[in-house]
Amino acid sequence: MSRWLPWAVGLVSAVLALGPALGRGYVLRYDMVFVPGLSLPTVLRGADGFPRAIPSDAVVAALSRVLPGDVVQSLALAAVFVAGAAGAARLAAGALGSSRAGARVAAAAAGLAYVWNPFVAERLLLGQWAVLLGYAGLPWAVAAAVRRARAAAYTAGVLRSLVPAAVGGFSSVVLTALTAGPAALWGRGGPARGALFAGALAVVSLPWLVPSLAAGAAGAATDPAGVEAFAPRADTPLGTAGSLFLLGGVWNANAVPPHHGDPVPVALRLALCLAAVAAWAWWVRRERPAFGPGLTAAAALGFAVALLGASAPGRELTAGLIDLWAGFGPLRDGQLYVAPLALLQALGLGAAVHWLTLPADPPARGGRGAGALGLAAGAGAAVLPVVLSSGLWWGAQGALEPVQYPRAWREAQAAVAADDRPGAVLVLPWSAYRGISWSGEPVVVLDPATKLFDRRTLWNDDLAVGTPDGGTVVVRGEDARAREAARVLEPDPQTGLPESLDAVELAGLGVRYVALSAPVDNRFWSEAEGFSVVVEGADMTLLEVLPPLVYAEEADISGLEVTGGLVTVGAIIWSVARSGSSLGFQRTGSERRPGARKEIP
Structure with missing residues (x-):
């Protein structure tokens, strides 16, 4: 026992x-x-x-x-x-x-x-x-x-x-x-x-x-x-x-x-x-x-x-x-x-x-232990x-509290997985941490779309932290491609959305898909050329940058990293x-010191 x-x-x-x-x-x-x-x-x-x-x-x-x-x-x-x-x-x-x-x-x-x-x-x-x-x-x-x-x-x-x-x-x-x-x-x-x-x-x-x-050195910048x-x-x-x-x-x-x-x-x-x-x-x-x-x-x-x-x-x-x-x-x-x-x-x-x-009066070794009151x-x-x-x-x-991912999210994940052509997924709104309406009680969370897809994602890895005096400290992210995407998008700081989407510029960044992981008026993309709608839902819209525009090379996994x-x-x-065990707690030989009990490290 x-x-x-x-x-x-x-x-x-x-x-x-x-x-x-x-x-x-x-x-x-x-x-x-x-x-x-x-x-x-x-x-x-x-x-x-x-x-x-x-x-x-x-x-x-x-x-x-x-x-x-x-x-x-x-x-x-x-x-x-x-x-x-x-x-x-x-x-x-x-x-x-x-x-x-x-x-x-x-x-x-x-x-x-x-x-x-x-x-x-x-x-x-x-x-x-x-x-x-x-x-x-x-x-x-x-x-x-x-x-x-x-x-x-x-x-x-x-x-x-x-x-x-x-x-x-x-x-x-x-x-x-x-x-x-x-x-x-x-x-x-x-x-x-x-x-x-x-x-x-x-x-x-x-x-x-x-x-x-x-x-x-650039990757390790803090x-x-x-x-x-x-x-x-x-x-x-x-x-x-x-x-x-x-x-x-x-x-x-x-x-x-x-x-x-x-x-x-x-x-x-x-x-x-x-x-x-x-x-x-x-x-x-x-x-x-x-x-x-x-x-x-x-x-x-x-x-x-x-x-x-x-x-x-x-x-x-x-x-x-x-x-x-x-x-x-x-x-x-x-x-x-x-x-x-x-x-x-x-x-x-x-x-x-x-x-x-x-016990108040310690018994000899092997004697009775503490009484009921002490225990x-x-x-x-x-x-x-x-x-x-x-x-x-x-x-x-x-x-x-646990929640389930909406159907549109699963459909977007499956659609991207079924496409064997290379290219990244751009995640919008351009804000890493935000509230998600379907996640139950409102809470700030890292956008799950950044991990949903089976390919490279571009997302805003800057972190904005409020200070006790009411201000905000922005900790700059470390992803160089994300910073390049931010320069192209020029998103609105309030909404995290760019004024418009430019398929040619996104294709130049190697973007194959755009995942809009929030409710967005469809006029945002319907007026843009060079995109096709793959999935459209209340909380997830997946747009594909038309294939002829994208010239992306998928990065290989470094052999050194695998090694x-x-x-x-x-x-x-x-x-x-x-x-023959995992995480075993192994007892070793004892060491006696004056006045000390048997020690088992």
């Missing part, structure tokens, strides 16, 4: 948090866009700019060949909670090294706290499922990073633990390096372990690293304006620093769950977080888990990075670093880096529950995160084959 308890905690958490999102249909919200039959060749072919979505979209596209797209989405969302809770619970249980009922309750508390907190709620409401998948893998990576084993076995274990980060992509790998890297470097043999860990990170990074290097747009903000009465300590502070006010900033829950959550940090300090000093110092350093460093965006000097420093080298671009979204603190607080809560369940107190503390973050209940109180992906997949298969 205790073996399956961490997984059960994760499964129950997934059902309670996601609720209707696990049913049939597609949940569309901000960056979370799943479509029927996502094209794997198109994902691998990519576009200009940094290939942030290649690993996650490639896995979704591969799974969509055998499962419906909405089922793939449900599995991906559920995996965040199941893998995250199980990983944190098993990390806590392995360090506690006890079979007492109190230790099992403590492990369950750590797992529940790790997946039920403002960080998970806000990132889920932002639609960043791939980032959350990497977040779910952090406890597994930490456990693997401190494992003592021979080089080959150690590398295999690390590679297995990095599967969520590999799927999550660039941000997930950065988070994993920050969280588990210090743990790998700490203690005896740290430099050797650190080198092996860094090598494993490099291998799982190949699917996005190789295309980004192949894109050249707009420093994003520092202001993605700076953390106060979403509680405690200010920005206090909100970050409570694992909130996300830059988008519309991603804050209901009741998150209410004074009473905030005060209770603050007390809970302070108690968790205090219990963590007590636990690290008393039990000396191998990952204790490293995770402490990672949490402190991550919190410092998050605070950079909370002050004008910090934002100026970050923008200067990005100007100096585009590789500092990940520092823009500072709130992301409270993830190690989330793991520390979750394990600290587990330690607090463990302390509550300890009840521990169980009550374990469920506090769920009680205090009620905004995550049942699909974030209705914010994650990078194959190396990553091969390395993961090797690591699984070596142990």
Whole structure:
């Protein structure tokens, strides 16, 4: 029973948090866009700019060949909670090294706290499922990073633990390096372990690293304006620093769950977080888990990075670093880096529950454990995160409702797929994020038409972010062909539509189809020459640029990029084959220290 308890905690958490999102249909919200039959060749072919979505979209596209797209989405969302809770619970249980009922309750508390907190709620409401998948893998990576084993076995274990980060992509790998890297470097043999860990990170990074290097300097350009747009903000009465300590502070006010900033829950959550940090300090000093110092350093460093965006000097420093080298671009979204603190607080809560369940007069080893009163107190503390973050209940109180794609969308997708002639699809209105009338409750979402078709799409990848003072910060996109299309279209900033369509100019850009993914008066295209209507519906109109006009060459998938992906997949298969398991939590030999219990990393 205790073996399956961490997984059960994760499964129950997934059902309670996601609720209707696990049913049939597609949940569309901000960056979370799943479509029927996502094209794997198109994902691998990519576009200009940094290939942030290649690993996650490639896995979704591969799974969509055998499962419906909405089922793939449900599995991906559920995996965040199941893998995250199980990983944190098993990390806590392995360090506690006890079979007492109190230790099992403590492990369950750590797992529940790790997946039920403002960080998970806000990132889920932002639609960043791939980032959350990497977040779910952090406890597994930490456990693997401190494992003592021979080089080959150690590398295999690390590679297995990095599967969520590999799927999550660039941000997930950065988070994993920050969280588990210090743990790998700490203690005896740290430099050797650190080198092996860094090598494993490099291998799982190949699917996005190789295309980004192949894109050249222009493809890796990052707009420093994003520092202001993605700076953390106060979403509680405690200010920005206090909100970050409570694992909130996300830059988008519309991603804050209901009741998150209410004074009473905030005060209770603050007390809970302070108690968790205090219990963590007590636990690290008393039990000396191998990952204790490293995770402490990672949490402190991550919190410092998050605070950079909370002050004008910090934002100026970050923008200067990005100007100096585009590789500092990940520092823009500072709130992301409270993830190690989330793991520390979750394990600290587990330690607090463990302390509550300890008998007042500790029996000899093998004696009776905590009494009923202690277990009840521990169980009550374990469920506090769920009680205090009620905004995550049942699909974030209705914010994650699935919908079906209209028939016209499916018809447009099929029509483009049936055409074997090359050419891109231009997506209008020229606005990446917008409301969609058929998606249920109005919410901003990345236009699903950007992923609907089995060929290159041209769309506006600029991001407009509102600021607290009522202004707007525009973060320039990275797709050079999209910028060229914008110059040709000259769209109206309000409607996202050009004054008219010129088939000759679009043909010169290599455009074969124009997808109007919004209700538009047909006079917009009926007066233009060089187009034919393929699909016409209330929410989707597909126009074809007449064949004689288009001279497009379809970009091939780089052999180097394919090789990078194959190396990553091969390395993961090797690591699984070596142990016969996937993401296995492996116990190693114990290490005894004065005054410490048996330690199981």
